[in-house]
Structures are given as structure tokens and as C-alpha cells.
Amino acid sequence: MPGDAADALERAQVDASCRVPVMLFFASAVFWLVVGTLFGLIASYKLHNPLFIIELSPWLSSLLEKFSPAGTVELINASLTFGRIRPAHLNAVAYGWAAPVGLGVAVWLMARLCRVPLRFPLLVSAAGVLWNIGMFVGIGVLLSGGSTSIEWLEFPPFVSFILFLSFALISIWAVDMFVHRKPGHVYVSQWYIMAALFWFPWLYGTANMLIQLIPAQGSVQAIVNWWYGHNALGLWFTPLGLAAAYYMIPKVIGRPVYSYYLSAFGFWALALFYSWNGGHHLIGGPLPAWLITSSIVASVMMVIPVVVTAINHHMTMKGNFQVLRYSPTLRFVVFGAMSYTLASLQGSSMAFRDLNTVTHFTHYTIGHSHLGLYAFYTMIMFGCIYYIVPRLLGREWVSARLIKIHFWTCAYGIVAMVLILSVGGVIQG
Amino acid sequence: MLQHPENPTNTFSNIVEATKPWLRGRTISGVLILVGHLAFAYHFVLMLLKFGRADGVGPTLLAKPESAAEASS
Numbered sequence: 001m002p003g004d005a006a007d008a009l010e011r012a013q014v015d016a017s018c019r020v021p022v023m024l025f026f027a028s029a030v031f032w033l034v035v036g037t038l039f040g041l042i043a044s045y046k047l048h049n050p051l052f053i054i055e056l057s058p059w060l061s062s063l064l065e066k067f068s069p070a071g072t073v074e075l076i077n078a079s080l081t082f083g084r085i086r087p088a089h090l091n092a093v094a095y096g097w098a099a100p101v102g103l104g105v106a107v108w109l110m111a112r113l114c115r116v117p118l119r120f121p122l123l124v125s126a127a128g129v130l131w132n133i134g135m136f137v138g139i140g141v142l143l144s145g146g147s148t149s150i151e152w153l154e155f156p157p158f159v160s161f162i163l164f165l166s167f168a169l170i171s172i173w174a175v176d177m178f179v180h181r182k183p184g185h186v187y188v189s190q191w192y193i194m195a196a197l198f199w200f201p202w203l204y205g206t207a208n209m210l211i212q213l214i215p216a217q218g219s220v221q222a223i224v225n226w227w228y229g230h231n232a233l234g235l236w237f238t239p240l241g242l243a244a245a246y247y248m249i250p251k252v253i254g255r256p257v258y259s260y261y262l263s264a265f266g267f268w269a270l271a272l273f274y275s276w277n278g279g280h281h282l283i284g285g286p287l288p289a290w291l292i293t294s295s296i297v298a299s300v301m302m303v304i305p306v307v308v309t310a311i312n313h314h315m316t317m318k319g320n321f322q323v324l325r326y327s328p329t330l331r332f333v334v335f336g337a338m339s340y341t342l343a344s345l346q347g348s349s350m351a352f353r354d355l356n357t358v359t360h361f362t363h364y365t366i367g368h369s370h371l372g373l374y375a376f377y378t379m380i381m382f383g384c385i386y387y388i389v390p391r392l393l394g395r396e397w398v399s400a401r402l403i404k405i406h407f408w409t410c411a412y413g414i415v416a417m418v419l420i421l422s423v424g425g426v427i428q429g
Numbered sequence: 430m431l432q433h434p435e436n437p438t439n440t441f442s443n444i445v446e447a448t449k450p451w452l453r454g455r456t457i458s459g460v461l462i463l464v465g466h467l468a469f470a471y472h473f474v475l476m477l478l479k480f481g482r483a484d485g486v487g488p489t490l491l492a493k494p495e496s497a498a499e500a501s502s
Contacts (some may be wrong), residue, residue, distance in 0.1 A: 023477075029474050037466050048452040254435045326490040363448060363455075374462075382469065390474070391489065395481025397489040402472040404491055410463030417458035423452025428444055 017117030019392045021124040025104030032096025039089035048083045060181040079143040087154040088142045102240040105384045106193045114181035127169035134162035152229040171197040187355030188263040192243035199235040226278035234274035241377040245337045252330040258315035269305035271296045280351040299351035306344040328403045338373035364425025367418045375414045
């Protein structure tokens, strides 16, 4: 069959063009994932045992003082205080893991779906290196106490600039593939990726401009902060996660998405409603009531795209659930897609003033954010890595047992974490 | 433990104390996730070092599929 051979050749060329940059994004993302998890664990431990590490200092310091210059112990203790390690955790997992892994998946999906090779892969790789230089400097600044103390924008402006520049260099070549795509149907994953690639620089640029460079004053700063904070999740990570789910689920089970109409409807509803959601973080704050109320309305309207997407994914999966038993990719992606529904519906409910009175400023919110960015986004990205890496390297995963360990520890871990934080948060509230 | 939010006898330190068991639980779940990430990172490094299978048997699956045609990943 000459047609199949030509298709296989095309796929091989596409994969070859993406190999270096995408593997670079994945490798650096996995590094920051492990570092970020360690940061998070230290931060978590310190909340119930604040003297952790400092208590260790009697024997650690005697050891360290012998081999290192004076003041090292104090420096380490200071770096690992909660106020520094907590933003270091957030930034390592958000900008070190989540963003680069999403970019890697986006570049690969774009190349495969547009059926064109990535042009200038070395330039894109260089941008990936630049991004990681920014990450090392940024995390260094956070651990030495230089946080801007604005949530989600803790990195100082010059680090944000490095990340922005690197992002621009990467996204230009992803958009370029879309411009030069082979004729044919544009798939829903491509809409989500294109949207994410345009939304993120707009969000990140505007937020940095209005908070760092020409700071908005007073409570307006909080509005800008949460406009960015929530949109970074809703208009950047969410579209990338959904793009991946829309690709992987039909691909692995080998049948088309249930409804084209529902995909389009879900996409536009998300684009319309998500961008207003930030205000629900400021319920009870000194802001105009209409602003918060409209944000609550938009948060509840998010039920529409979420339910539509859930129905679409469920109907695609229907009759094929047995594939979850053996496909690592599908198992992670479906876990993520189900978590997306749960996290989003929980998020809509948390925007209600009655529930917000209890859960605001408690650990309940932390549980919700982990359900979103971890159980939804990160699990889908794990699934994508299990699918993409063998295709880029021409080799299969070494051990099914390691994949099983990975899945079950993370699945039980995150479910336990979300439940524990939710119950603890309500008691706290 | 659950008290009315406007109960004046419920002190702040009391609320903080009440969260402690749950925070310990989070640390334990975090350890579980760290174990998973370490297994994943180790597996990923093995792939980078070209320890991946190139025997043409097909993708690494978690169990045997019922029909061979279904095994695409």
C-alpha cells in the first residue's frame, strides 16, 4: 500500500524534526518535576513541623561547618523557610514542569496534526535552554528571598522577560507549522493549542506590565494578579491539557471523537467564560460588587464547556473502557480527563459566596488547585510522554512495572491529598 | 472539631491545631507522589540512555490486550 508507506515516511520526518527540542523540553520538565516535588514536600512538612531542617542543624551544622564556609548552615536554613520554599515549589512545578512539558506536547501535536516538520528545531531547542536558564536564576532568586510576593508572578521582572522571550521563540515556530499545514480538516486539538499559544503571551505580558513594570495601585493590583493567576490555569494549562486529551483518547482507541459539534461548542464556551473567572479569588475583598458577581456568574457558566467536554470524551470512550487495562497512555489521560470534570465542577461550586465563606483562605483551595493542575493536567501530560517518547526515540518503554508503580502511587497520592485537604480545609474554615 | 465560624471561644491557635493531622496526611500523600515521580524519572532517564526496547515486539503495555489489533499504545 503506497499510501500507507508515504504516511509512515511523513510521520517519520515530522518526528525527526521534533526529536531534539521536544525531548529537551521533556527532560528539563522531568527534572523540575522532581525538584518541585521535593520543594513541595519540604513546604508541606514544615506546616506541621516548622523546625524541620533547623532541628537537624546540630549534627548537620557540625558536619557542614567542617567542609563549607561560615554561614552556610544559616543560608540553607533561610532558603528553606516556608515563605521561600512555597513559591519555589509553585514556580518549579508551574514554570519548570507544566509549561515546558505542555510546550513539548504542543509542538509535537502541532507537527503531527499539520503534517509538516518543525522548521528550525535548533532555534526552538535554544529557546528551551534559555527558558531553563531563566528557571535556574528565578528559583535561585526565590530561595535567596527575592520573591516579588505576588502569587504566580513571584519571579523578578528580568526572569519573566527571559521566559517571555523564550516562549515567543518557541510559539512562533509552532504557529508557523499551522500556517504551513497540509490542506484538510483542522482538528479540535489544533484550535486549543493555537488559542493557548496566543493567550499565554497576552496574559503573561499584560500581567507583568501592569504588576511589575508600571504597577497598578491598590486593589486594582489584586484584580490584575488574579486575572492572570486564574487565566494561566484556564487559558494556558487547560487548553493544552484538553488538546492532548482530544488527541490521545481517539488515537489510542482508534475511533473518531464522538461529536465535532460538541468539540466546537466546548471550545468557544471555554474561551468565552474562562477569562472572567479570576475575580472569584477576591470574594469579600474591597472591590466593586459587580466585578465579583460577574466573575461568579462566569465561574458557574464554566459548567457548560466542562460538561460538554466530559460528554464528548465519555461518548468517545464508551465501549472501549477495556483499553484502560493495558494502555498506559490512555490510563493516565482518562484519569486526567475525569479529574478535569471534577476539578472544574468543584471550582464552579467554590465561587458561590456561601461555600466561599467557609473555604476561602483554607487548605480546601490548595486541594482544589492540586486536583486541577496535578490530577488533570499533569496526569494527562504523563500519558502524552508515554505515547510520544517511544515515537521520538524509536524505542519502547523498558518496564511495564515501573509505569504501573508510577500510575498507582500518583493516583492514590493525589486522590488522598485532595480528600485530606478538602476535609481538613472545611474543618479549618 | 467542627465549630460555628462565629463562635468566639474558638481561638485561632485552636483552628491551626485542628489542621495538623490533615497536614500530616498531605505530607504522606506527597511522599507517595514523590515515589511515583522518582520511578517515572528513572524510567525516563533509562529511555534517554537508550535502554529502551528496540526488539519490534510492539509497545509496552500494562496487560495483555484481548485482541492484537487493539494494541496501538
